[in-house]
Amino acid sequence: MSERAAPAPRDGFSIFYSLNTRWADNDIYGHINNVAYYAFFDSVVNRFLIEEGGMRLGHDNVVGYVVNSSADYFSPLTYPQELELGLRISRMGEKSVTWEIGVFAHGAALSSVTGRFTHAFVDREANKSAAIPSGIRRAIEALKSPSDS
Amino acid sequence: MSERAAPAPRDGFSIFYSLNTRWADNDIYGHINNVAYYAFFDSVVNRFLIEEGGMRLGHDNVVGYVVNSSADYFSPLTYPQELELGLRISRMGEKSVTWEIGVFAHGAALSSVTGRFTHAFVDREANKSAAIPSGIRRAIEALKSPSDS
Amino acid sequence: MSERAAPAPRDGFSIFYSLNTRWADNDIYGHINNVAYYAFFDSVVNRFLIEEGGMRLGHDNVVGYVVNSSADYFSPLTYPQELELGLRISRMGEKSVTWEIGVFAHGAALSSVTGRFTHAFVDREANKSAAIPSGIRRAIEALKSPSDS
Amino acid sequence: MSERAAPAPRDGFSIFYSLNTRWADNDIYGHINNVAYYAFFDSVVNRFLIEEGGMRLGHDNVVGYVVNSSADYFSPLTYPQELELGLRISRMGEKSVTWEIGVFAHGAALSSVTGRFTHAFVDREANKSAAIPSGIRRAIEALKSPSDS
Numbered sequence: 001m002s003e004r005a006a007p008a009p010r011d012g013f014s015i016f017y018s019l020n021t022r023w024a025d026n027d028i029y030g031h032i033n034n035v036a037y038y039a040f041f042d043s044v045v046n047r048f049l050i051e052e053g054g055m056r057l058g059h060d061n062v063v064g065y066v067v068n069s070s071a072d073y074f075s076p077l078t079y080p081q082e083l084e085l086g087l088r089i090s091r092m093g094e095k096s097v098t099w100e101i102g103v104f105a106h107g108a109a110l111s112s113v114t115g116r117f118t119h120a121f122v123d124r125e126a127n128k129s130a131a132i133p134s135g136i137r138r139a140i141e142a143l144k145s146p147s148d149s
Numbered sequence: 150m151s152e153r154a155a156p157a158p159r160d161g162f163s164i165f166y167s168l169n170t171r172w173a174d175n176d177i178y179g180h181i182n183n184v185a186y187y188a189f190f191d192s193v194v195n196r197f198l199i200e201e202g203g204m205r206l207g208h209d210n211v212v213g214y215v216v217n218s219s220a221d222y223f224s225p226l227t228y229p230q231e232l233e234l235g236l237r238i239s240r241m242g243e244k245s246v247t248w249e250i251g252v253f254a255h256g257a258a259l260s261s262v263t264g265r266f267t268h269a270f271v272d273r274e275a276n277k278s279a280a281i282p283s284g285i286r287r288a289i290e291a292l293k294s295p296s297d298s
Numbered sequence: 299m300s301e302r303a304a305p306a307p308r309d310g311f312s313i314f315y316s317l318n319t320r321w322a323d324n325d326i327y328g329h330i331n332n333v334a335y336y337a338f339f340d341s342v343v344n345r346f347l348i349e350e351g352g353m354r355l356g357h358d359n360v361v362g363y364v365v366n367s368s369a370d371y372f373s374p375l376t377y378p379q380e381l382e383l384g385l386r387i388s389r390m391g392e393k394s395v396t397w398e399i400g401v402f403a404h405g406a407a408l409s410s411v412t413g414r415f416t417h418a419f420v421d422r423e424a425n426k427s428a429a430i431p432s433g434i435r436r437a438i439e440a441l442k443s444p445s446d447s
Numbered sequence: 448m449s450e451r452a453a454p455a456p457r458d459g460f461s462i463f464y465s466l467n468t469r470w471a472d473n474d475i476y477g478h479i480n481n482v483a484y485y486a487f488f489d490s491v492v493n494r495f496l497i498e499e500g501g502m503r504l505g506h507d508n509v510v511g512y513v514v515n516s517s518a519d520y521f522s523p524l525t526y527p528q529e530l531e532l533g534l535r536i537s538r539m540g541e542k543s544v545t546w547e548i549g550v551f552a553h554g555a556a557l558s559s560v561t562g563r564f565t566h567a568f569v570d571r572e573a574n575k576s577a578a579i580p581s582g583i584r585r586a587i588e589a590l591k592s593p594s595d596s
Contacts, residue, residue, distance in 0.1 A: 023493045033191070042182070068220065069220055072217045191321045195321045206328050228341070228345075333489055
């Protein structure tokens with residue numbers, strides 16, 4: 001949210017996903033709309049949770065609810081570009097994790113957009129906060145280690 | 150983005166718009182998805198710019214680009230609820246304005262979600278930053294006065 | 299799908315819902331995008347199923363899956379218009395129903411867009427086709443009667 | 448729209464595009480929502496128009512408006528699958544073209560969804576119908592030839 005936010009360098013991210021833009025991502029100015037990026041963030045993190053963390057869509061009792069999110073927009077992107085989304089952890093607690101996502105034009109050194117959001121984990125049946133499930137915690141720890149070393 | 154963010158009281162907002170939720174706003178957990186709220190924010194502010202600020206869709210040379218945005222999520226909402234969106238100004242400069250939007254369940258005293266984003270105005274032809282157009286500035290000033298008095 | 303499709307008159311519809319357009323519904327040409335109308339259709343029918351047919355979001359075992367859909371576009375609409383959506387039944391069988399939706403500019407006599415889609419009901423646990431649930435069937439029959447009389 | 452619609456075989460399509468699904472494509476039943484497919488169709492055709500037909504986003508005076516669209520849904524798909532979209536021409540006139548799109552799970556022989564829509568070309572300044580621009584016509588003809596030979 002700071003006005004001094006700066007693009008994020010590519011090598012600060014631990015894992016990358018490619019993402020096709022869509023016609024509907026463009027707004028009336030011919031740029032990818034600010035809202036669309038949040039859909040990108042959501043997709044990347046949920047894909048990580050499913051593929052790396054063993055999350056089973058619609059079957060888990062403990063799930064992450066988004067409690068806050070934000071983004072800084074540095075340079076416009078446009079459909080039909082192919083994008084690369086970098087993912088890293090900016091903070092992990094007992095019951096919550098904050099993801100940071102960098103949106104890069106294909107091959108770019110600096111992010112066009114950087115966003116972040118916090119998942120607070122909730123036991124849906126008990127309707128109360130819960131520890132991060134162990135499979136997800138392990139995936140997060142594996143994600144963190146490359147950049148730590 | 151602070152973890153201590155709290156719901157916003159209804160009487161802090163200057164103008165309200167009603168908004169129908171849509172089936173597609175619900176995610177797999179049966180709640181309005183975190184991304185959808187940013188589409189709500191965008192809609193409310195652009196409606197204000199058009200109806201109060203004289204913005205002519207697709208014809209103006211000076212337009213607002215979103216440079217940052219954020220939201221805090223306090224309690225879930227679900228399609229098919231009717232919502233009320235309150236709009237206020239949190240900061241206005243020479244060339245930019247920061248909007249704040251409270252999302253309220255119909256009749257609720259406190260916001261379920263509060264978001265904000267900054268429009269930096271740009272001269273599209275010259276491709277450089279520009280002063281807020283006078284019609285929009287007047288509308289913003291009119292929006293501010295009720296809560297200031 | 300016929301090229302001779304014509305706008306539908308307002309009085310052919312049994313029930314109406316109002317719908318706010320959103321900024322993101324507009325495409326790069328400043329018109330509501332062809333895709334957005336299908337989101338409108340989905341919203342109107344699911345609202346009818348919930349409010350009139352007793353559908354409980356995420357709790358029913360027998361649900362309707364969309365097996366086909368189509369739309370004819372007669373005249374452009376633009377955010378921030380308020381729309382009225384008319385709903386009627388074009389065909390009902392034992393296990394499926396075809397909905398027809400007319401999208402009207404506020405107060406317009408003829409539809410700007412007319413669409414339709416077929417719900418085939420499925421028992422999710424058994425993973426096979428199922429009769430239309432009785433509450434939904436009753437709501438459909440109540441919807442049909444005004445225009446039949 | 449026929450109830451006898453059948454999945455389309457892969458070899459009936461002339462050109463393929465890969466497409467990442469997104470978290471928001473899933474509906475409350477954990478399947479890609481019927482509406483999302485129309486966004487896929489739109490994306491594939493516009494990408495073809497830009498990359499093969501020389502369409503310049505937001506700069507062309509003659510553009511295609513969608514006058515009708517339809518889809519048949521044969522089997523559910525789910526985020527985070529990777530999809531392949533096949534494109535072919537089902538009809539071309541002087542001033543309009545009907546596109547057909549097959550949505551395939553990665554490597555599948557038969558489409559999970561098949562859709563189609565008609566673009567009628569319009570001179571935006573004159574606000575009247577127009578011949579298909581020559582660059583687009585050439586691209587369409589090139590698309591047709593492989594399957595004709």
